[in-house]
Amino acid sequence: MKLVVGVSGGSGIPYALRTLQALQAAGVETHLIVSSGAKRVISAEAAGPTLADLNALATHLHDDRDLAAGVASGSFRTSGMLVIPCSAGTLAKIAHGFADSLLCRAAHVTLKERRPLVLVVREDPLPRPALSNMLAAHDAGATVMTASPGFYHAPRSVEELLHFVTARVLDQFGLDVPGFRRWGEPEPTPAQPESIQPEPA
Template sequence: MRVVLGVSGASGAALALACARHLARLGARIDLVLSPMAERTLDTEVGPDAVGELEAIAARRHDIRDMGATVASGSHPVAGMIVAPCSMRSLAAIAHGLDDNLLTRAAGVQLKERRPLVLLAREAPLTLAHLRNMTAATEMGAVILPPVPAFYLRPNSVDDIVTQIAARAVDLLRLGPPVAAAWDGKS
């Protein structure tokens, strides 16, 4: 089972690593696509070894400019795609079919092939343009998953929050049993 993991330059770079770790535990082979700003954000927010760790987890890293990569084609079988984090620029390009780089093209392929596409849209506050782009992407079949903490789980750290949000994203691909902590019905 292959999964595309796209990483844009939005804040929240730790989400990409957490998603990759969850996917690896499920035995998924990851096709990684990083934007240039994603590399910078990973370095700034996570540390200088973050890109290397992502590359080590991934089965393959594709250059974002390589529009001939396997993940640019619907004939290449994958189980779905997560964009974590998803910048508003990437969201807008996906919502309007602007397949102008491999990240947005691979996302468009998921939509046209009716495969799961989960976008961890990262911005606040939201403008009307952001909301309309989220609506457009949702109408085409994407799932918008803003990285909002599940406070009812009483997280003890930022790492707990990041791990839970990434687990929810991976669960939305329906690759196996849920890995995210679930509400137990108690207050």
């Protein structure tokens, strides 16, 4: 499997890190695009993952300004794309086909080729324009999710909340995340989500 992973400027970079960790563990080839807005958020979320942490987990890295990259073309075959977190601005651009960056162009290509596109929105409260854009993105063929973990699995840590969202996102691509407890299933043992903290150099 080959997936494009976009990280835009919404708060919630740990969601991106957790997803990349799970994709790497599953042996999925990843093409990572980090927007300029995401880089600013990474700097602001000082206690969270760094850009280097994200880059280290990706198979391939792409500059968001490089509209000539392979992932900008429909002839570049992938299994789909996810944007996590997806900012309100990125959502609006994708919903209305405004492809002024590689991330948005890759999303546009994913829609036009009828491949799965998952947008994980991390913003509250949602004003009417964002709600309208979510509906427009849905109607264009995207799956719109919110970074809202469930609690039926009795989470005991932030890592377990991140694990829940990661598992639900990757469900959209038919990928299983070890240790994920589904509704009605007994608690898994002993698999636990990995820490989001990078290992010391």
